[in-house]
Amino acid sequence: MNHISIALDGPSGAGKSTLARLLAERLGFLYVDTGAIYRAVGLYTHQRGQDPQDEAAVAALLPEIDLALCHEDGIQRMFLGGADVSKAIRMPEMSYYASRVSVHPAVRTFLLEMQKALAAKENVVMDGRDIGTVVLPDASLKVYITATPEKRAERRYKELVEKGVADSFDQVLADIVARDTLDKNRAVSPLRPADDAVILDTTELDLNQSLEALIKLARERLGLGGDSA
Numbered sequence: 001m002n003h004i005s006i007a008l009d010g011p012s013g014a015g016k017s018t019l020a021r022l023l024a025e026r027l028g029f030l031y032v033d034t035g036a037i038y039r040a041v042g043l044y045t046h047q048r049g050q051d052p053q054d055e056a057a058v059a060a061l062l063p064e065i066d067l068a069l070c071h072e073d074g075i076q077r078m079f080l081g082g083a084d085v086s087k088a089i090r091m092p093e094m095s096y097y098a099s100r101v102s103v104h105p106a107v108r109t110f111l112l113e114m115q116k117a118l119a120a121k122e123n124v125v126m127d128g129r130d131i132g133t134v135v136l137p138d139a140s141l142k143v144y145i146t147a148t149p150e151k152r153a154e155r156r157y158k159e160l161v162e163k164g165v166a167d168s169f170d171q172v173l174a175d176i177v178a179r180d181t182l183d184k185n186r187a188v189s190p191l192r193p194a195d196d197a198v199i200l201d202t203t204e205l206d207l208n209q210s211l212e213a214l215i216k217l218a219r220e221r222l223g224l225g226g227d228s229a
Helices: 016-027 034-047 055-064 092-101 105-121 131-135 149-162 169-185 207-222
Strands: 005-009 030-033 067-072 075-080 124-128 141-146 198-201
Touching: 005 016, 005 131, 005 207, 016 030, 016 124, 016 207, 030 034, 030 067, 030 075, 030 105, 034 055, 034 067, 034 075, 034 092, 034 105, 034 124, 055 105, 067 105, 092 169, 105 124, 105 131, 124 131, 131 141, 141 207, 149 169, 198 207
Parallel strands: 005 124, 005 141, 030 124, 141 198
Antiparallel strands: 067 075
């Protein structure tokens, strides 16, 4: 049976995860947040006291990492060693660890088959930074979601404030810019739109407008609609 896959790529803070989750809900698809998987590897690296930039040290940890991606009531939960780390991987410092471990070829190879296997079993909406270019090059629909660094920092800062995490806007913006540089210049699977991806700039769009734009694309390209279509 051929399953439908929708790949959403884009830079940090572009709203990929939120939009992917909402799109999956509207379409009745499985949502796969690949960023959570890399964050879990980063968290384990942190827990073991290893330098995330030390490729050999990180690679040595991979065989002992026990990862599981589960869905409960439509919500994705990340488990590491049997413990639910869904909240822990969202702490600001985990963005640093995720970005550093994600550049290592060994890590990307380790997680690639896990991601492909999920798409082979279900209709999925998968978001990340190389879904349309590497993980699911034959995805039914590829969308590259972006926005200006300032707008992305504004959104991320608001999220952190709502969670009670102390951080300045300037620091959030600096982190966004630094993450962009790392992602776009890494040797393995650099961040870029797939050649056949649709570019969706959400700088001037709110969440609902962005979601409706995605629903429209799914409807036009795949003959799909949402529950409100």
